[in-house]
Amino acid sequence: MKTVTAGLLVGLLLFMPINSAFSKSENFIPEDEKKCLVDTVYHEGRGVSENEQIAIAHVVLNRVRSKKFPDTICKTVYQVTTDKRRKKKVRQFSWTHSNVIREKQTYEKIRIMIEQKIVPNVNDPTTNALFFSKGKGSCSTRHGKFCHNFR
Numbered sequence: 001m002k003t004v005t006a007g008l009l010v011g012l013l014l015f016m017p018i019n020s021a022f023s024k025s026e027n028f029i030p031e032d033e034k035k036c037l038v039d040t041v042y043h044e045g046r047g048v049s050e051n052e053q054i055a056i057a058h059v060v061l062n063r064v065r066s067k068k069f070p071d072t073i074c075k076t077v078y079q080v081t082t083d084k085r086r087k088k089k090v091r092q093f094s095w096t097h098s099n100v101i102r103e104k105q106t107y108e109k110i111r112i113m114i115e116q117k118i119v120p121n122v123n124d125p126t127t128n129a130l131f132f133s134k135g136k137g138s139c140s141t142r143h144g145k146f147c148h149n150f151r
Helices: 002-014 031-045 050-065 073-077 104-118
Strands: 080-083 088-091 131-134 147-150
Touching (some): 031 050, 031 073, 031 104, 050 073, 050 104, 050 131
């Protein structure tokens, strides 16, 4: 019975509506969109393993596929929302306020990884996660099954 239920859940997740800017059937990301993805992985994951960097990239792509977020990588990364706790407007990713690349070799390594492992291969190790948590944040309490925990 558990196998049938898990299979049904996976089947439902596969048929969730996705936005048209990037879909599972595509293996092409426009250069400007790819740069936004590389910038995000660099700033959010330059100190973590390549597997965790791949997961970060997929979380961004999953957001693009979700109707809860804008339909392009750049619009998703730079999206402005209201932080109810702090009562002010904030962007989805804080690094977008000053995109300074200090570690050029690391940035280039991430760019190559995106080219070789994300663009041609859309297998998602996060199982459709829309958020990720590093360190203190707990996915189980913050975002449920659509979150990917690092460490």
